[in-house]
Amino acid sequence: MATTTPVLKTELRTTANHAAGNFYRPELDILRLVAFLLVFVHHTAPRHGLIPHLGTQLSSLITSLAKACGFGLCLFFALSAYLITELLIRERNANGKLDIKAFYIRRALRIWPLYFLGLGIGVALALLRHQPDVLGRYAAYAVLAGNWYCVAHLASAGKSPLEILWSISIEEQFYLFWPWMAAARARRLLQISAVSLLAVSALALVFIARKGASTDAAWFNSFVQFGMFGTGAMLSLKLRGSAPRLGIASRIAVGFAALVLWYIASAVFHIKDPGPATSAFNLLAGYAAVALGCMLLLLSVMGISPMKLPRVLIYLGRISFGLYVFHELGLNVASSFLHKLGVAQPRIVEAFLGLAITIALASLSYNFYEKPFLKLKKRLEVVKSRPV
8 A cells, every 4th residue: 555655746737737737626526426426315315394303493404405405416516617628728729629520429439338338227127027108218318318217207207226327318318508608718608608698597497487387397497407517617717727715714614605695595495395486586586596506506516626625535536437326226236135135124224234245346346347438538538627
């Protein structure tokens, strides 16, 4: 171990450089891990009704917090847009243009192998469990329209442990147009494009509210979630490749403010409560609070010295895509295993076992399945980013 530590330290120092040809912020890997853990808590903690042995107020507090944890997905979207915008701008500045074909190949190599593996597992489970109705969902997922299937079939959501793949469709839809916007030489045009995403999101929310649609219809809607991508892109454009210099107290305060905003979006504006949206104002204010919270969380970690970051957390952030894809499957396996053993299944036991299984699945996938694709992706990079 003593012989590898200096090498790892040198690697972290090197990857912390933000020159035009090299951009990697290890602290954002840890933020990815945080985003995943929030989503994991959202899917394991109670989100509705009274919790046994707790009063009404405390139950309401806990369920609102659990629902707010779901905004970890929005953090994934904002973080993705920030990084993609930053990398595209750096490539354009370094080469004078963008190789959009290479961009799409890199994205496919990063996302598609694991995505379609998860899709294949979902189809296999549907056939084994004799759930032919789930196959229609996966057909939509195969053409990257999974979120729109969820909008049209809200009642069938949650029938498969790979149902979570719907969100990848939204990210892929963002990639359909964003590199073309970034290819424009005028920075002002890219700024207008980012602001336009926020405007589109607001208009979609107003339309959904006036139509009397449910909060889930808003949640699965690409146009609504594009506001999170616009937030991340705007942050990249405003920072111009720099990172804020904040003390530890300031970082904690900014991060706490973000979580407060998310709690307000959940407990006050009820944007994650099931049922029809209460009003256009609540949807607009709630999603604005979530977007601002995403931006603050990004700012709260940017610029942290890589030498202060635990390597194990960086690694877990590095495999966070697999953690996200497999976590409901991990929970499903944990529940079945405990049931077969005849062990009482307190939620906390199932959650910890599910998390352990998820980490194991994601680690195996990353090291033995994804790495060859990621190494090929590295060869096509203009701006060197996260090491494999």
